[in-house]
Amino acid sequence: MTGKFQAPKGVSEYFPPRSSHFDFVLRTLTAPALAAGYELIELPIFEDTELFTRGVGESTDVVSKEMYTFEDRGGRSITLRPEGTAGVMRAVIEHNLDRGQLPVKLFYRGPFFRAERPQAGRYRQFYQFGIEAIGLNDPQLDAEVIAIAFEGYRRIGLKNFSLHLTSLGDSESRASHRSRLMEYIDSLDLDEETRNRAKKNPLRLFDDKRPEIQKLMAQAPLLLDFLNDESKNNFGEVQDALSSIDIPFEINPRMVRGLDYYTGTTFEFVHSGLGAQSGIGGGGRYDGLMSTLGGQDLSGIGFGLGIDRILLAMEAEKIELPIANYTDLFVIALGEPARKRAFVMIQELRNQGFVVEQSYGDRGLKGAMKAADKSGARFSIVLGDAELSTGSVELKEMATGQALSVTLSALAKTLAEKSR
RNA sequence: GUGGGCGUAGCUCAGCUGGUAGAGCACCCGGUUGUGGUCCGGGAUGUCGCGGGUUCGAGCCCCGUCGCUCACCCCA
Structure with missing residues (x-):
């Protein structure tokens, strides 16, 4: 360290x-x-x-x-x-x-x-x-x-x-109380440090945590009574x-x-x-x-x-936050052509207001899915060569595991409908 | 400024009267050449805060030092 x-x-x-x-x-x-x-x-x-x-x-x-x-x-x-x-x-x-x-x-x-x-x-x-x-x-x-x-x-x-x-x-109330309080404090048997503290602000003694001081102050005149x-x-x-x-x-x-x-x-x-x-x-x-x-x-x-x-x-009190950080879609791109296409698509979706995350590098599909799971995303898609050629993806709802075939051009619209 | 407790893996911690460092969680890989959570198998990681001393041998004992933490004063 x-x-x-x-x-x-x-x-x-x-x-x-x-x-x-x-x-x-x-x-x-x-x-x-x-x-x-x-x-x-x-x-x-x-x-x-x-x-x-x-x-x-x-x-x-x-x-x-x-x-x-x-x-x-x-x-x-x-x-x-x-x-x-x-x-x-x-x-x-x-x-x-x-x-x-x-x-x-x-x-x-x-x-x-x-x-x-x-x-x-x-x-x-x-x-x-x-x-x-x-x-x-x-x-x-x-x-x-x-x-x-x-x-x-x-x-x-x-x-x-x-x-x-x-x-x-x-100030009038405080002045009349202060003189009486000082009188009271002067009559107490206090160590020098405490006495000095009292001189600066006599009210401080009310706040002292030491039990012996608490006891001494029990009978002290209270400011509230002097208003x-x-x-x-x-x-x-x-x-x-x-x-x-x-x-x-x-x-x-x-x-x-x-x-x-x-x-x-x-x-x-x-x-x-x-x-x-x-x-x-x-x-x-x-x-x-x-x-x-x-x-x-x-x-x-x-x-x-x-x-x-x-x-x-x-x-x-173990208070949980109402919503942590919500993610609409997690995008997994496989292969270089798909990654390039995905990059553009992700920016577009984000600019439309969706919260979109993606997997970075090539960590394998399993690892990418794990990342999708941890992100808490509601949906995920996998974009590879096959999807690029057909122009459609499986939109998977993470919580249920159910997938729906959606064309890439209709993805934003479908997401919008689903998140209503 | 004063006093108590604690420093061991990324995190939480175990480590016997001194014998050469471990668990759980997290992470990574695989079981399943393109679909997560559960399960199973495997893996990486430590100058044991730092410096000195005692000892054949120190995470453990002693001294010092730094850091963290809790409490006093006081305050949010």
Whole structure:
């Protein structure tokens, strides 16, 4: 094995047959977004480093220790994007996409990068599908965004997942809670590292997996209890909207999101069949992000769904794809004259929209038939000297073994009739 | 960054207290000079991750190293 190149550590990559699942997931997630009027935005993989330090937040782990940052030839600091929202905001501001009717509704997909130690469901290059709805603060929009993710998972066939929901409230609510929470945390007997973590973002302690910390935090004041009337009403309306379209959720006041820009409604989809990394998607509202990045003071809401983890979840639930890759016809040509004739015929059939495969080289009829079988083709034909001289072939239905004599000129027409 | 597990055929793995490497699947050929799936017969493939040590002898023991993997922190 030495001397062979290997993919860099911790990257996810997809090749057949799994790559068709990857493609299926992406297509399936896109459909509900399109149905709700979201449009594609395709953005660069790398951005100005400062976009993330300012947008995502310097205190987050993502920015402080997980970014792929390098200097380009002009001496600029460049970072491979660790998440999608900041880049979308940059593009919206830069190209004045928020000048027209609001909200601006966009979706994106592609690779993201974080320099972490890889483990099950966590990669250094991973894939996300995300949407953003910018410029409108309406509980119904929050519910719409969540519904799009939910419907995507549903269409993929996932069942063993749940939606965790909470609200971080507005800045007034957060401020009043934060001082009480800090007071509480100060009274605890904590090691220095944990205390430092709490200083950066006290909410983090709610998420700590160590049982002793869980115990200490059991009595901690919850942000949900500190929401002012406006935030409370807003969150109530989000819940009502979700209930009205039968989307089940559980309120989880201890849920913590990793990025600093979240405000108001936040949510996370968790799958039960994965390892330690069980989140298959999450998102929330962000009030201050746009203005932080130099744009208008607009609110937005969005999500990011982890394609890699969705694939793992599919495998955990043993979900089969509806259709793999369908082949109409497999052509076996014997002898040089037949091969030349077949080559032309195959191109014509493909250009007419049929999925046509063929056997290559001369591997013998038996081997060629085996290849036909494995291709999953519905029909096969053998084209040799005899067929060339009579101008007709046996169109064989692979599943039944039954064959039908068809003239070469009528082949396309017959295939079309059969595949109806 | 910290800790556990594992590196043997294309894949999944077996390999006894150290004795010179195997199975299943996949692949190729044949049984059937031009018709697949089932069945039967045959075949190819390994620097046993890499380097060193112990030994008459190492896939197995020891040391180092690289890689993979799972978990912590954190997250998709």
